[in-house]
Amino acid sequence: MELRSFIPAYYRLAEDLKTRIESGELKPGDIIPSETQLATQYGISRMTVRNGLSLLSKAGYITSFQGKGCFVAAPQMDRMYFYFSEHTLLGENKKLESRLLTVDVLAADPKTAVKLQVPADSRIVQIRRVLSDVDGPVALDHRVLPYIKGAPLLEKEIEYAAFPELVSRHTELASARNNISVQACVLMKEEAKLLKSKVGFPALCIEQIIYSRDDRPLGWSKMICRGDRFALKAVSEPYSERL
Template sequence: MKSPIYVKIVEDIRNKISSGELNPGDDLPSETTLCNEYDTSRMTVRKGLSILSNEGYIYSIPGKGYFVKKPDYNKYIFVYDEMNNLINNVDKIELLSVDIIFPDEELAGNLQISKNKKVIMIRRLFYTEEEPMAYDIKYLLYQRGVPIVENEIENATFPEMISNRTSLYDLNKELIIYAKVPEERTKKLLHIYDEIALFVVEQKLYDIEDRPIGLGITYFRGDYIKLHGVSK
């Protein structure tokens, strides 16, 4: 079965870029030239160019045309699941507390709220084979009339915790990963007796209008987590 013309356009230009025939910054033939070369419509040519643009091979400058894009060598894609990673899975969760608090200055800044706005704080411990592997804290904006059901949040992921507040399809998420020396309270919870840094993952959830609706901070023991990213 013969491939559609736009697929051939995509494959031909992609091959020219991969082989070095076209280099970053080089301009592509005009839409009119491509229409004539492939004996097809402008709509078909634009469909092929759109696919190449979405794949990161080219970019456009209005009024000037299409150009080969420089590869982004620093971009990686990885999957983060707070309950599962490459070397360990959470097999038990202990709900430590659910409290309604007033945020300090740092938390209020992260959630873009005033210090007199109430926040729900959820504290949990994650276990693997009876050993605590992570200390988890979640902060959610308090909403009057929205019940806090402890049985539902005890084993829930962060997005699941706010599923009754907003559609999961409308969520935007941000991750920050860093190392931090634990405080004494955290060391006791995680049975840490040496001076070692923890693997910390901060999750921030935004609604469809990019307003913060939750902040999560999970402190992992370094020997219980491993993440994997790929560059495409």
């Protein structure tokens, strides 16, 4: 009964190995001691060792091969990720203000109908907003949802909810997937005016489609972001920071 050790044995093992990997003592490709060796070294049972190794494996530090051993993994540097939510578009600190332009229920034009996979003239809800920070407008937001009778949209939701949430609540269908496409474009006349920029200036066009579990599009959104005010930042996940 050791009072000084609040950390579980498997966790201690994982942190030890993690440190040895991060320090460079154990390099990618190196084999790590076998489970039985680690068990005797640490004076713990093999299942506990496996628990610890499972942590490291989950976090991407090691990979194991049956019959061969457990090896230090090379960090994956081509898998990039980012958080896409208008609240964190510019970083954690910078807040975006939302100003509602229009909310309309109208017939879907052909292009929108294709995106949402609905009949060509069925009714849709269209929301248009301007997002700004203290230095002025940053992005133009255009959201489209299928119109659902008896499913009112709350003004608060319309103005402040993240798109996936909005879609989920509106359709009452659990949305399951979010696809984003980022393209370069230049500002058109109306866009430039609303963004207080100039025609022909570069901008990012970020399209977002929310899908249901059975792959039906539940919502489509297009954001036009001023190129001089916004950059999308992604980082690789070499190893999970947390074990």
